[in-house]
Amino acid sequence: MTAAASPAPAPRLWAFGPSFRRLLAVRLTSQLGDGVFEVALASLFFFSPERATTPGGIAAAFAVLTLPFTVIGPWAGVPLDRWSRRNTLMLGNLARAALAVVVAVLLALPAPDPLLYAVVLTFLSINRFLLAALSAGLPHVVDPAHLVAANAVTPTLGTAAYLVGGGIAYAARVTGAGHPVLVVIVAVLLAGAAALALRLRPTQLGPDREPFTPGTAAGIVEVGRDLVRGLRHLRSRHTAANALGAMTGHRLLFGVSTLALILLARNYFGAGSSQRGLTVLGWVLGAGAAGFLVAALVTPWWVRRRHDPTTVVSLALTGAGLATATLVPVLALPVLLVAAAVIGWAGQSLKICVDTLVQRDVDDAFRGRVFSVYDVLFNAAFVVAIAVAAVVVPSNGDAPVVFTVLAAAYLALSWAYRRASVRQRT
Structure with a gap:
C-alpha cells in the first residue's frame, strides 16, 4: 500500500490547532450556559416537550421551540456572509446574556407568561443563529482533511458541556438556589463566551468579502438579493x-x-x-x-x-x-x-x-446563508413531521x-x- 492510499491518522484535539480550540471554547462555554438555562426553565411546560403526555401537547411544545428561527433563519443567514463571524459570536452571546438578565427579572417579579415566553424564544432563536455562524466559520480554523473529525468532536463536546451545565443547575437547585439565580449564572457564562470570542481575530472566521451596512431600503433589497444568490449557489453545488x-x-x-x-x-x-x-x-x-x-x-x-x-x-x-x-x-x-x-x-x-x-x-462567500437555510430545513421538517405524527400516531x-x-x-x-x-x- 502506498503512502497516498493509507488513511490519515486520527487527529487529537490539540492537533486541530489553537484557533480551533479558541472557537471550541466559545461554543462549550455557551452550551454550558444553555444547559443551566434548560434546567432553570424546566418548570415551563412549553419548553419541556418530554413532559407532555399527548401527541398534541408534544407537537405544540416542539413547535414553540423551533418555529421562530424557522421564519427568520434564511434572512439571518445573509449577515453571516457580510459581517465578521467572530464579532457575530461576540455580540450574539452578549445579547443572550442581556436577555438572560431580563428573564431573571421576569421570573423574580413574576411577569405575565406571554412576555416571558417571548423573551425566552428570542434567546433560543439567537442561539440557532450563533450555531450557524460557528458552522460557517469552522473551515477557517480546521484543515480540510480534518473537517469530519472536527464536526464529530464539536457537537459531542458541546453536548457534554450542555449536560454539565444541567448538572450544575440541578445541584444548585438542590441547595436552594431559585430560578432567577440560575438564569443570572447563565448570563455570566454567556458574557464569558463573548469574551472568549475576542481571542479570535475579527476576520479569522470569515467571511472573505466586503462588509455590509444595513438600514436603508436599498440595503433591505440587497439582503433579499443576497438570499436568492445563496440559494442559486446551493443549487449549483x-x-x-x-x-x-x-x-x-x-x-x-x-x-x-x-x-x-x-x-x-x-x-x-x-x-x-x-x-x-x-x-x-x-x-x-x-x-x-x-x-x-x-x-x-x-x-x-x-x-x-x-x-x-x-x-x-x-x-x-x-x-x-x-x-x-x-x-x-x-x-x-x-x-x-x-x-x-x-x-x-x-x-x-x-x-x-x-x-x-x-x-x-459551498464557497465561503455563501456559507453563512447556506447554513442558515440548512438550519431552517433541519427544524422546519421536524416540526412538520411532529404535527403530522400528532394526527396519525395513537396516544x-x-x-x-x-x-x-x-x-x-x-x-x-x-x-x-x-x-x-x-x-x-x-
Whole structure:
C-alpha cells in the first residue's frame, strides 16, 4: 500500500490547532450556559416537550421551540456572509446574556407568561443563529482533511458541556438556589463566551468579502438579493444540495419517530405510572445518546478509511430504516432501546457528514446563508413531521403501520440519495 492510499491518522484535539480550540471554547462555554438555562426553565411546560403526555401537547411544545428561527433563519443567514463571524459570536452571546438578565427579572417579579415566553424564544432563536455562524466559520480554523473529525468532536463536546451545565443547575437547585439565580449564572457564562470570542481575530472566521451596512431600503433589497444568490449557489453545488435533501428527508421521518418513541415510553411501557413513564423515557434518551456517541467515534474513522462521506449518509439512512422496521413485529422494551440507539447513531452520523459536505463544497462567500437555510430545513421538517405524527400516531405510540411506512421511506430515501450521488460522479 502506498503512502497516498493509507488513511490519515486520527487527529487529537490539540492537533486541530489553537484557533480551533479558541472557537471550541466559545461554543462549550455557551452550551454550558444553555444547559443551566434548560434546567432553570424546566418548570415551563412549553419548553419541556418530554413532559407532555399527548401527541398534541408534544407537537405544540416542539413547535414553540423551533418555529421562530424557522421564519427568520434564511434572512439571518445573509449577515453571516457580510459581517465578521467572530464579532457575530461576540455580540450574539452578549445579547443572550442581556436577555438572560431580563428573564431573571421576569421570573423574580413574576411577569405575565406571554412576555416571558417571548423573551425566552428570542434567546433560543439567537442561539440557532450563533450555531450557524460557528458552522460557517469552522473551515477557517480546521484543515480540510480534518473537517469530519472536527464536526464529530464539536457537537459531542458541546453536548457534554450542555449536560454539565444541567448538572450544575440541578445541584444548585438542590441547595436552594431559585430560578432567577440560575438564569443570572447563565448570563455570566454567556458574557464569558463573548469574551472568549475576542481571542479570535475579527476576520479569522470569515467571511472573505466586503462588509455590509444595513438600514436603508436599498440595503433591505440587497439582503433579499443576497438570499436568492445563496440559494442559486446551493443549487449549483449538487453534492451539498443532495446532502441537504437527505437531511431534510431524515428529519421528516425522525420527527414522526421521535413523537412515537416518546409516547411509547410514556404511555405504553409506562402505562399507569407517570414516574415509570419518565424512567423509560430516560432509558430511551440514554440509548439515543449512546448511539450519538458511537457516531462521533466511528464516523471520522470510516471517512478516513473510505474517503467518502456520501457512503456514510446512505448507510445511516439504511440503518435508521432497518431499526425502525424492528418495531413492527415485536414491540418490547429491549427492541425499543436498540432501535433508539441505532436511530441516534444514524442521525448523528448523517449530521456529521452533511455538515462536512456543505462546509467543503459551498464557497465561503455563501456559507453563512447556506447554513442558515440548512438550519431552517433541519427544524422546519421536524416540526412538520411532529404535527403530522400528532394526527396519525395513537396516544400510546403503538403504530405498526406508521413504523412500516417510516422504514420503507428511510430505505427509499437511502436509495434515492445513493443514486443521485453516483450520478453526480459520472
